[in-house]
Amino acid sequence: MLESMRNHAQGWIAKVILGGIALSFVLWGVGDYFTGDQNPPVATINEKPIGQNEFYTAYNRQLDSYRRMLGAQFSKDLMNSLNLKETTVQTMVNRYIMIDTANQLGLTAPQAVVLDAVQSNPSFQAAGRFDPQRYQILTRNMGFASPQEFENEMRINIMVDAVQNAVADSAQVSEQEIREAFNSEYEQRVLSAIVVDPDSLIKAAKVDEAAAKAWYESHKESYMSPVRIKLTAVEINPAEVAADMIVDDAELRKIYEERKADYTEExxxxxxxxxxxxxxxxxxxxxxxxxxxxxxxxxxxxxxxxxxxxxxxxxxxxxxxxxxxxxxxxxxxxxxxxxxxxxxxxxxxxxxxxxxxxxxxxxxxxxxxxEKTTAFSAVKEALRIETVERRAADETYKISQDLDDALGMEGTLKAAAESLNLKVVNIDPVSIDEAIAQPLLYDAEVRSKVFATSPGQAVEILDAGKGRYIAFEVLERIEPEVMEFAKVAASALEDARRDEARKLAVKLADEIRGSSESLDTLAQKYGQAKFISKQIRSNGVGDQASWLTRDLLAQAFRAPAGSWVDSSLSVPQGIAAVRVEKVIAPEEKEFEAQKASVTTSLKKAKGQARFARWMASVRDNYEIVVNEQVLDRF
CATH class of the missing domain: 3.10.50.40 (Chitinase A; domain 3)
Known part of the structure; x- marks a missing residue:
């Protein structure tokens, strides 16, 4: 494909360094990036705008992708922590720069290349062959006005991807780099450690009230009151609805006769x-x-x-x-x-x-x-329960819909509920932990939803499972604040004592690292636990013991055989003094077996780094302005 493009633009790769991340049209959809949106742009590149509508489409498709991937763990707060808005706009900027540079050079992907990519795409095939009708339907479903519009967008992506791959694939690796990468990955070591348990030094940790107060002052973020919510709630419970329902024997007999086949065994x-x-x-x-x-x-x-x-x-x-x-x-x-x-x-x-x-x-x-038919008398009570439960579920759902309609006419949940004679529960300010004691907030998903809601937001009616519906309205949200020292003095004293014990553990581990005595002697001398690993690689393969953390392995694989690791390390069991007992070099036949895969991985990593540097250098040639105020609206 790249050779075909070279034939249509002689020497274009040698003329300019192109960079950028090629986002596929499947993610971004159709159309020019710069549509003349009348609203203030999200960003400009050399005064050319990325419009709000376009950014909105791209950003929401990213959100939808994360929703599908994360399921119930998805949240806007998580997306904000990933800086997804900024990442999206910067990726759009990169793509524009690559397209713009390519256009300046008059680069195109030949029609034959585009058609080959289309016809070889499994999504557009039926029974292993390209299906024109399927192609038209799918491209239309993707939002393209015509297959030609899809192919125009694909032409750009083919060109951009080819440039990106050409840059990355140009990275070269030496035999020495391959050998070093192989040794780093496949070398094995046997490690030993004395792990000092801070809890064993609690009694030796001397902390007075002044030290506790100093600890509190420097760690106030740890002594915040919890968020508390005041709300009104309404529960629509099928069990309560069912309590008032009566189904007489005559009606049950009729239902039985209608469903007699269900009670008949062939x-x-x-x-x-x-x-x-x-x-x-x-x-x-x-x-x-x-x-x-x-x-x-x-x-x-x-x-x-x-x-x-x-x-x-x-x-x-x-x-x-x-x-x-x-x-x-x-x-x-x-x-x-x-x-x-x-x-x-x-x-x-x-x-x-x-x-x-x-x-x-x-x-x-x-x-x-x-053939045997179960008698009515044998199924009557079960049929009564089933009928009542079904009708109660239907009635409960209907009430939830009536409440939803009433909320559209009334100003508050209380007013809407009272118009339907539903019981309103007033819940005084509670934290999320205290809310467990509230029958209406016992369900974890309901609690989570309630505590993610602010006063003034629309009333929600939640499906609480087992046919129950819970509607709630948050009246007041009391944000966390630092609690007075007097209220947390005991906790602060305990936390300060544990911190002091940890410092003592580090000091003791440092002392152990300075010793030349045997591991057994040191363990007995200091009364601390001894650990010895199996043969293990730097990536953890070989021993899954919890004390062999990623940080510990990274440092232990930099130390020579027979020596202590340079610093004492925190592990789940405490503070570890780690020693490298043995270094086992990989065999030459293993190198020959793994050389190809190591080379591929190394070239890929170097190619990605080269492309990132390339992209950064190209961006320097453009004036890029991101409108943070506009971005914050999304």
Whole structure:
């Protein structure tokens, strides 16, 4: 593809350094980036605008992508923490710069390349071949006015992707770099550690009130009161609705008669068979042999041998080991000719020879269970409960819809609920933990939703599960504030003491690292735990022990064999003094086996770094302005 593009623009890669992240049209949709939006732009590049409408489309498609990926864990707060708005606009800027530079050079992707990309795309294929009708439908569903518009957008993406790949693929790696990368990944080490448990030093940690107050002053963010919410709520509970419902026996009898088939078990039969297997398209010779086999079985049964004995001896079916027993089955389960014979027999009968697509059979009817209908009296109470629950669920849903309609006419949840004679519950300010004690807020999802809501937001009616609906209106939100020292003095004292114990643990681990004594001696001397790893690689492969953290491995793989790691390290068990016991170099045959994959990974990483530098240098040639005030609206 790149060679074809070179043929249409001689030496264009050598003329200019292009950079940018090529966002696909699947994400961004259709159209020019610069549509003449009359509102203030989100950003400009050399005074050319990225409009609000376009940014809105791109940003929301990014949000939708994260929603699908994260499910219930998705939140706007999380997206804000990922700086998604800024990332989106900067990516759009990068794409514009690449398109603009390419246009200045008169670069295009040949039509043949575009058509090849379209026709080889599995999304546009049916039965492994390009389907023009499917192509038109899908491109229209993607928002393109015509396939030609899709191809124009694709032409840009092909060009941009080819440039990006050309830059990244130009990265070269030396044999030494490959060897160093391989050694870094495949070298193994055995590590040991003495881990000092800070809890073991709590008694030695001396902290007075003044120290606790100093700790509090420097860590006030840890002593904030929780968010508290004051709200009104309404519960629509099917159990309460059902309590007032009455269904008399006459109505239940009518429902029973209408659904009698649900309470009727069809006749079923238990049969055994003997099979002389032969396919329908077998030769005449094979069919005659199979027929002779089943006739011999028939003769033995007529002579008085038990059916099961003959089945075990002759049958070609897996059921032979069970005497040909097929178990219980209802009419219509077996193949038609077999089924017809079974359901025309009397208990204990043995059939004449029956032919099916599987071969020749002899069938014995072992038992019959007649059709049975459960009496009304046996199902009446269960039917009453089911009917009441169903009607209560329907009525509960209807009430929720009535409440939703009432909210459109009344100013508050309280007024809307009272217009429908629904009970309103007033909940005084509670924290999210305290809310667990509130029956209406016990459900975790309901609590989460309530505490994500601010006063003045629209009343929501939530599906709380099991047919329940809960509507709530937040009246007041009391934001966190620093609690007075007097209220948290005990907690601050404990926290300061634990911090002091941790400092003592670091000091003790540092002392251990200065020793040349054996690990066993050190563990016994200081009364702390000893740990020894299995052979482990820098990525953790080989030993999943929790004390082998990513930071610990990173530092331990920089230290020489027989030495302590330069600093004491925090691990889940405490503060670790770590020593490298052994370094195991990877074998040469492993290098040869992994060389290709290591080279590919290394080239990819260097290519990405080169492309990032490239993009940064190109951006310097453009005046890029992001309108933060406009961006904050989204």
């Amino acid at each position: 006749e079923s039969r238990k049969a055994s068979h003997i099979l002389a297997r032969v396919s329908g398209d077998a030769s005449q010779e094979l069919r005659l042999a199979a027929r002779a086999k089943i006739e011999k079985a028939e003769a033995r049964i007529k002579a008085g041998e038990p059916f099961a004995t003959v089945a075990r001896d002759i049958s070609d079916d897996p059921s032979a080991s069970n005497g040909g027993d097929l178990g219980w089955f209802k009419q219509g389960v077996m193949t038609a000719s077999f089924d017809q014979v079974v359901f025309s027999m009397d208990k204990g009968d043995v059939s004449d020879i029956v032919e099916t697509e599987f071969g020749f059979h002899l069938i014995q009817l072992d038992d019959v269970r007649a």
